[in-house]
Amino acid sequence: MSGIQEDDDLVFRKICSLIEPMNEKGVKLTRDTDLIADLEVDSVAVLDMVMDIEDFYDISIPVNTISETKTIGELVDAIHEIKKEQA
Amino acid sequence: MGLFEKFEGTATLYEALKKTSAGRDPFGVSMDEMKGPTRAMVDGKEIVLAGTNNYLGLTYDHEAVEAAKDAVEASGTGTTGSRFANGTYAGHRQLETDLAEFLGFKHCMVFSTGYQANLGAISALVQPPDDVLLIDADCHACIYDGCQLSGAETIRFRHNDPDSLDKRLSRLGSSVKGKLVCFEGMYSMFGDVAPVKELIAVAHKHGAYVLLDEAHSFGVFGDGGRGVCERDGVLDEVDFYTGTFSKSLASIGGFVASNHPELEYLRFSSRPYMFTASPSPANVAAASAALARLKRDDSMRHTLWENAKRIHGAFHQLGYDLAAEASPVIAVKLADREEAFKAWNFLMENGVYVNLAIPPGTPNATSILRLSVSAAHTPDDLDIVVGAYTALAEMLNGSAPAQNLQQ
Numbered sequence: 360m361s362g363i364q365e366d367d368d369l370v371f372r373k374i375c376s377l378i379e380p381m382n383e384k385g386v387k388l389t390r391d392t393d394l395i396a397d398l399e400v401d402s403v404a405v406l407d408m409v410m411d412i413e414d415f416y417d418i419s420i421p422v423n424t425i426s427e428t429k430t431i432g433e434l435v436d437a438i439h440e441i442k443k444e445q446a
Numbered sequence: 447m448g449l450f451e452k453f454e455g456t457a458t459l460y461e462a463l464k465k466t467s468a469g470r471d472p473f474g475v476s477m478d479e480m481k482g483p484t485r486a487m488v489d490g491k492e493i494v495l496a497g498t499n500n501y502l503g504l505t506y507d508h509e510a511v512e513a514a515k516d517a518v519e520a521s522g523t524g525t526t527g528s529r530f531a532n533g534t535y536a537g538h539r540q541l542e543t544d545l546a547e548f549l550g551f552k553h554c555m556v557f558s559t560g561y562q563a564n565l566g567a568i569s570a571l572v573q574p575p576d577d578v579l580l581i582d583a584d585c586h587a588c589i590y591d592g593c594q595l596s597g598a599e600t601i602r603f604r605h606n607d608p609d610s611l612d613k614r615l616s617r618l619g620s621s622v623k624g625k626l627v628c629f630e631g632m633y634s635m636f637g638d639v640a641p642v643k644e645l646i647a648v649a650h651k652h653g654a655y656v657l658l659d660e661a662h663s664f665g666v667f668g669d670g671g672r673g674v675c676e677r678d679g680v681l682d683e684v685d686f687y688t689g690t691f692s693k694s695l696a697s698i699g700g701f702v703a704s705n706h707p708e709l710e711y712l713r714f715s716s717r718p719y720m721f722t723a724s725p726s727p728a729n730v731a732a733a734s735a736a737l738a739r740l741k742r743d744d745s746m747r748h749t750l751w752e753n754a755k756r757i758h759g760a761f762h763q764l765g766y767d768l769a770a771e772a773s774p775v776i777a778v779k780l781a782d783r784e785e786a787f788k789a790w791n792f793l794m795e796n797g798v799y800v801n802l803a804i805p806p807g808t809p810n811a812t813s814i815l816r817l818s819v820s821a822a823h824t825p826d827d828l829d830i831v832v833g834a835y836t837a838l839a840e841m842l843n844g845s846a847p848a849q850n851l852q853q
Contacts, residue, residue, distance in 0.1 A: 401806035422600040
């Protein structure tokens, strides 16, 4: 397993652990899970969850990026991108 | 077809919730006849209005009413044009001068609403890709919309948390040119107050500008009613002070005040200023008269705070879960949307109108009943409010597990 793949899994699992409390319907979380459509959480709850990610990784994720992100996989990719930029 | 499907989820939820409020629609109440600043007829019944933002109670102030009448007679019912074209009258200029003088700023611009003041200031001041916005997570929709209209990168910091702002400003790369930090004096939903001094210090340490929205705190906080930043001694450190005429000034319109002479550039670059009609002469005259009253008369503010403390104290006694310390906005937290709809309807049946607020319009997915106190509330009005909330506490305790009422 490459370092990038490992990091990808870690970020995915971190996001899942933050989403789990909002996952009231017990949806199985995959990279394709749509945060708002599948989990039925509101957009503000997603923004608040992203703040936890920001503080955990010490990065800033602009609201603009979050509104372009629908699935968990897209959020993982966005975090990688920002981690590279802000490193 | 395609256009409307996205509303279905919300519409279904809304219909289901209205069943818990006996079919009454909390977001569609019609004040059929106004009976004064704190009373209205709704469905044939007189109701005490306790969700109005009429903090100083000046909507029927004699001088403001007369000034508005005179303005209609003298200048007509509407300006039919924007500030940028034919819509700037002497009254608009005079109100800008009066507000700037009152607040101690050199420049002021009057907009058609408070919403447009924030929308217009933020979207014109900040531009992608070089500028960045940092906003308190609980900022009002007009600040969010201003950010979106600007198109610039927008980063939220944790509500009322200077350290969270500090971290986010520290992370910004060197390519960022302009930074604007936006937050409010008192927040409209919970009535909680920002640590403005600390937030301003953090922003300025990083070379960022500060836009402070005192929409709900103008007329309410500070020895002269100049807002939370006056109370905390940092009024002159605010780069852009925004406010509204539709709360303490009992009219409609908004403004931005600043010591930066460049504020004047917004007159030809702020689209929400340029492409909408200016406030009508009556609105401007009423706001000017209310401002004059606010300047010379502290008594409304003292009465407002006495009323606020009375209600806050009574609700605390009743065991309600209150969102913040005593202020003219008093929010009671309830278990969920269903309970909030039911409680709101119960208060209407007991003669009291308050605002119902539910997620996503509230912080932390909380459902609340938001009450706003007015200086015009009479002891009688307050008795009715406390009586209705006492009965509500009994109803909630009797019918459901009482977690929501435990302190």
